[in-house]
Amino acid sequence: DTAVSQTPKYLVTQMGNDKSIKCEQNLGHDTMYWYKQDSKKFLKIMFSYNNKELIINETVPNRFSPKSPDKAHLxxxxxxxxxxxxxxxxxxxxxxRGVTEAFFGQGTRLTVV
Amino acid sequence: QQQVKQSPQSLIVQKGGIPIINCAYENTAFDYFPWYQQFPGKGPALLIAIRPDVSEKKEGRFTISFNKSAKQFSLHIMDSQPGDSATYFCAASINPYSGGGADGLTFGKGTHLIIQP
Structure with a gap:
């Protein structure tokens, strides 16, 4: 079973559209994150959720919003x-939070055209 | 400031050689230093991690050396194999319970490693 799964794996959409990426973890973890990897492969944290509370929100546009219906989904x-x-x-x-191993999903490649 | 500097950006080593990837940090509040390995089309996966009270840690062919006073740490891969070809990221994080604030990992910019047969 996949520990952290994301859907979809690929997403191509037009400018101005609204889209969602789903994430589920079956590890029983209490903290979930979203990271962005740019074209140069630089990984940067966007959000983290601990027990359904937003812990940090790095300087990302407010067009991005994480939603956690339960502890296993973000x-x-x-x-x-x-x-x-x-x-x-x-x-x-x-x-x-913080100083423990983080398990990553396989990623969602978003292309905006 | 939260910043981790990683070098080199790319590295080519012959099979059996020992690639070394270096990282330096500035924020002394960092207290967890993992290395992640990423293959094309996959998510990063934890390789090995160290805390600042230890100067060296070995797991299989992978070794982290940590120099707290210099605020530097490095990854050594012994007896490297073509299957080790991947992008390697160093990272650091702060214990949020110590008042350090932010959660999550601060990553270096990655090293693209190629092991030639």
Whole structure:
């Protein structure tokens, strides 16, 4: 069974559209994250959720909004997509905050045209 | 400031050689230093991690060396194999319970490693 799964794996959409990426983890972890990997492969954290509470929100546009219906899911909603949003988005989870192993999903490659 | 500097950007080593990837950090509040391995089309996967109270850690062919005073740490891959060809990321994080604030990992910019047969 996949520990951290994301859907879809690929997403191609037009500028201005609204889209969502889903993430589920079956590890029983209490903290989930979203990371963005740009075209140069630089990974940067966007959000983290611990026990359904947003812990940090790095300087990402408010067009991005994480939503966690329960501890095992953290979905990413993106409104009014822009060309610069094209990237690979990774969901991750860990048990506890910060200094523990984070398990990553396989990524969602978002292409905005 | 939260920043981790990684070098080299790319590295080519012959099979059996010992690639070394270096990272340096500035924020002394960092207290967890993992290395992640990423293959094309996959998510990063934890390779090995160290905490600042230890100067070296070995797991199989992978070794982390940590120099707290210099704020540097490095990854060594012994007896490297073509299957080790991947992108390697160093990272660091702060214990949020110590008042360090932010959660999550701060990553270096990655090293694209190629092991030639």
């Amino acid at each position: 979905n990413l909603h993106i409104n009014s997509l822009e060309l610069g949003d094209s990237a690979v988005y990774f969901c991750a989870s860990s048990q506890g």
